[in-house]
Amino acid sequence: MRNLQNKDTGSYWCAVEIEGVWIDKTEQLHLTVQSAPDVSVVSSSVSGHEGGNVSVQCFYSSGYQNKLKQWCRYKDQRCYTVGRTDTSQSSSVQISDNVRRRSFTVLMTGLRLSDSGWFFCSAGDQQTSVQLTVTVPDVSLEDPHVPVSVTEPKPAVVTTEAFERNGRVAALSSTTPNNESTVNSEEQHNEHHGHLEVWISVVVLLLLMVAVVLSAIILRNKLGQY
Incomplete structure (x- = not known):
């Protein structure tokens, strides 16, 4: 049933046709079509956090389009009209009216715990309650406004044995390049010394050979004279 009207209010029942015979059920359903309220809200109960914001949307019928729209508190009957109203504390109330959609939105910012209670939207002399x-x-910890305590790391305790061991390692590391250089120098020196010994041996051998040849020549000459 779509597009219900006030005239649709009444009793209804179901019937079944079997082989051309209508069988009525005795159970009936009574339908009441009510007129749309002149002022209504999306939700009659809203909640928010302290320091946060909350929004309430109020609707009104076409007959109240040009009526005064307000957001009021039952406790002290204090009302806020379209626009922005700053309270004596940190909270504020802002009401914006959308005539085309026939609704006005109430935005409360900087909520306080004392703001809890019953309010109502009103347009003209019609109103509806909101808690x-x-x-x-x-x-x-994810809240950036909450300070996070940071535990400083404890200083490392170095024992005498560890200090001496680390000192030896550091000394060994610092002298490693010099040792390598020394080893390389010694290897080069040994290689050069080896070459020098070979040349000396060759020269000595040549000298010995020359001495032997000269001795043989001198000995032959002497034998020839005799």
């Missing part, structure tokens, strides 16, 4: 609940936000 507001303000709670304390949960403390979380």
